[in-house]
Amino acid sequence: MIEKITPVRKSILANIRIQRFTPSEHKSAYFDNFKVSVETGMTVLEALRLIKNTQDSSLTFRAFCRSKICGSCAVRVNGKPVLACSTQLMPILEDFKKDSVSIQPLKNMPVLRDLVVDIEPVIEKLSKMHPYLMENRERIPETLEEESIMSKQEHSRFDYITDCILCGSCYSACSAASADPTYAGPLTLGKAYRFSADVRDSFQGERMQAAVDQGLWSCAQCRKCINVCPKDTRPAVSIQRMRKMSIDDGIHDTAGSRRAKAYTGDVAKYGQVNKPMLPVIVNGPKGWAAIEAAENYLKKHGIEPTLQVCTLGGQSSTQKIYDKVKELESKGENKT
Amino acid sequence: MSEKIRYGFYSGCCFQGADARFFDILREVFAKVDVELDLIEDAVCCGSGVIEERSELTSLAVNAKNMAHAEQMGLPLYTPCSTCYNVISNAQKRMKEDPAVHAQVNEILAEQGLEYKGTCKLTHTLWVFAQDVGLDKLKERVTNPLTGLRVASYYGCHTRNPADIQGYESADNPTSLEDILEVLGVEIVEYDTKDDCCGYHLAWPNNDLNMKMTSNVLEGAHTKDVDLMVTSCPLCFKSMDGTQAKALAQTGKNFQLPVLFLPELVGLACGMTSEDMMLKYHGVPVNLRL
Ligand code: SF4
Ligand code: SF4
Ligand code: FES
Numbered sequence: 191m192i193e194k195i196t197p198v199r200k201s202i203l204a205n206i207r208i209q210r211f212t213p214s215e216h217k218s219a220y221f222d223n224f225k226v227s228v229e230t231g232m233t234v235l236e237a238l239r240l241i242k243n244t245q246d247s248s249l250t251f252r253a254f255c256r257s258k259i260c261g262s263c264a265v266r267v268n269g270k271p272v273l274a275c276s277t278q279l280m281p282i283l284e285d286f287k288k289d290s291v292s293i294q295p296l297k298n299m300p301v302l303r304d305l306v307v308d309i310e311p312v313i314e315k316l317s318k319m320h321p322y323l324m325e326n327r328e329r330i331p332e333t334l335e336e337e338s339i340m341s342k343q344e345h346s347r348f349d350y351i352t353d354c355i356l357c358g359s360c361y362s363a364c365s366a367a368s369a370d371p372t373y374a375g376p377l378t379l380g381k382a383y384r385f386s387a388d389v390r391d392s393f394q395g396e397r398m399q400a401a402v403d404q405g406l407w408s409c410a411q412c413r414k415c416i417n418v419c420p421k422d423t424r425p426a427v428s429i430q431r432m433r434k435m436s437i438d439d440g441i442h443d444t445a446g447s448r449r450a451k452a453y454t455g456d457v458a459k460y461g462q463v464n465k466p467m468l469p470v471i472v473n474g475p476k477g478w479a480a481i482e483a484a485e486n487y488l489k490k491h492g493i494e495p496t497l498q499v500c501t502l503g504g505q506s507s508t509q510k511i512y513d514k515v516k517e518l519e520s521k522g523e524n525k526t
Numbered sequence: 527m528s529e530k531i532r533y534g535f536y537s538g539c540c541f542q543g544a545d546a547r548f549f550d551i552l553r554e555v556f557a558k559v560d561v562e563l564d565l566i567e568d569a570v571c572c573g574s575g576v577i578e579e580r581s582e583l584t585s586l587a588v589n590a591k592n593m594a595h596a597e598q599m600g601l602p603l604y605t606p607c608s609t610c611y612n613v614i615s616n617a618q619k620r621m622k623e624d625p626a627v628h629a630q631v632n633e634i635l636a637e638q639g640l641e642y643k644g645t646c647k648l649t650h651t652l653w654v655f656a657q658d659v660g661l662d663k664l665k666e667r668v669t670n671p672l673t674g675l676r677v678a679s680y681y682g683c684h685t686r687n688p689a690d691i692q693g694y695e696s697a698d699n700p701t702s703l704e705d706i707l708e709v710l711g712v713e714i715v716e717y718d719t720k721d722d723c724c725g726y727h728l729a730w731p732n733n734d735l736n737m738k739m740t741s742n743v744l745e746g747a748h749t750k751d752v753d754l755m756v757t758s759c760p761l762c763f764k765s766m767d768g769t770q771a772k773a774l775a776q777t778g779k780n781f782q783l784p785v786l787f788l789p790e791l792v793g794l795a796c797g798m799t800s801e802d803m804m805l806k807y808h809g810v811p812v813n814l815r816l
Contacts (some may be wrong), residue, residue, distance in 0.1 A: 268699070366728070368736040373735075410726070434579050445732075446731030451732060457571045462573060468730070515583045519581065526583045
């Protein structure tokens with residue numbers, strides 16, 4: 191049976207609150223309100239153009255391709271970074287159950303004017319990550335006639351991140367980048383992983399050092415970058431994988447790598463993370479001070495402190511999982 | 527006597543040391559709304575997203591194991607911890623999207639006679655109260671409405687990001703926490719840093735940054751002159767309450783903001799006392815005019 195679908199066309203007279211700011215004129219940012227009749231299907235970018243054409247020609251925003259490919263139009267709508275050209279307003283009005291919506295520039299980057307930010311500082315961080323391939327002689331053929339062939343699985347290790355359009359949405363959403371301006375941020379570490387995971391690359395050591403130096407272990411794994419990325423490139427997953435590579439190469443001993451080893455080992459041993467001893471495991475002897483402080487806190491509250499880890503019931507069977515995974519991984523047969 | 531709602535209780539790693547009190551608190555508060563928790567006996571730690579930094583397959587396998595046990599019990603898997611929820615949900619999604627991975631995980635589990643079928647339903651405190659118990663029943667059980675209390679609500683990140691880890695509510699505009707709080711009678715106060723991350727998972731790799739991030743979130747709420755912050759995540763609770771003094775001292779701020787774990791506030795509104803909720807164990811003193 192063929193069902194006839196009649197699209198429901200709606201229209202809401204909405205209040206669009208836009209953040210305005212011209213550094214040479216204003217001390218701080220402020221909001222302007224524009225009334226716009228938002229129709230079904232109308233994108234954020236269309237609304238911005240409509241306002242510019244009919245209400246305030248000084249409104250400044252950036253856009254180019256209008257097809258979710260140039261990455262220049264990212265703004266925050268009700269706080270969430272989105273591409274203006276590929277985001278419709280009606281579903282947002284409906285989701286928030288309001289006939290008002292705010293549009294602001296991306297966070298964590300200097301505002302040049304109104305909705306336009308300067309992404310240069312982020313690109314500079316990216317350039318320090320060596321975001322290019324250095325040929326791996328073992329995988330690049332001698333003659334031009336031959337191709338460098340990689341398996342589907344090798345390709346899938348980084349394929350998903352090549353779609354990144356450098357829109358900056360993830361960087362805007364990242365609280366670690368807000369709190370630490372030296373942190374490279376999701377898109378830069380994602381790109382670093384993309385090249386390091388490529389079998390045609392041989393530059394891993396230096397790029398890894400750059401990643402570690404620029405905050406590979408400063409990501410809180412909040413996963414907001416995954417949520418906002420319009421291209422589904424999953425930066426936080428790449429960061430986990432880059433961390434794995436950095437531990438596997440055996441050079442980078444950091445608090446983060448010690449935590450990863452401790453958690454992984456503990457779960458096999460106790461079915462549980464050995465929280466009471468973690469300070470010493472991760473931070474060495476100076477961790478005893480933290481353990482002492484925790485013990486004093488417990489005593490003060492009438493609880494007898496213990497350095498015993500509280501095991502979980504699955505403890506006895508977990509080692510089997512580890513052994514089997516190890517066997518598969520050592521043969522390169524793991525499907526992950 | 528109304529019908530009990532039952533869950534397979536996945537306890538995670540967060541309730542150790544002084545926080546072990548939350549096992550009892552959760553059970554008692556849930557009993558107030560006819561919820562019963564059956565501990566998933568053979569569970570293991572979800573790995574907190576950290577085991578992935580060693581082996582993704584290991585993480586998937588241990589979490590498939592956790593879900594397989596819930597499936598055997600015929601109950602939805604409930605975890606109070608947002609990170610456990612995130613990691614387990616992520617594992618579920620990964621195996622659903624990639625049948626080859628799912629099959630391999632089951633091959634690993636077969637050695638202990640387990641199978642993860644993929645039918646396990648996952649839930650979290652937020653949706654237990656807001657949807658399974660329901661706001662109507664919760665309202666019935668509120669005997670001590672917390673009227674006049676100015677509250678900053680804080681979800682934290684791991685029940686929200688990315689959007690497809692939960693199908694309970696809008697990811698961009700979740701309301702379960704505020705819906706629950708409204709039923710408890712409090713006044714909900716908006717603040718700027720509500721969507722920011724507390725940085726808990728940086729406690730070990732980059733503690734200074736964890737402290738800065740926690741301090742930022744707290745300050746945003748503090749400037750709105752709230753009486754307290756309530757969070758649905760036990761790890762955010764650790765950051766916001768347990769490390770608050772350190773975080774504020776390190777960032778040159780000087781205030782105290784009491785922080786409650788959501789079940790505690792529900793308990794108080796349902797007539798339980800500060801002693802029942804063992805509020806004396808909080809890092810930041812909680813002196814509520816109840
Ligand atoms: S997961 Fe890491 S990189 Fe992504 S937004 Fe969170 S802190 Fe930033
Ligand atoms: S990773 Fe995604 S959100 Fe970040 S810059 Fe690239 S496309 Fe934009
Ligand atoms: S205008 Fe190019 S991505 Fe939106």
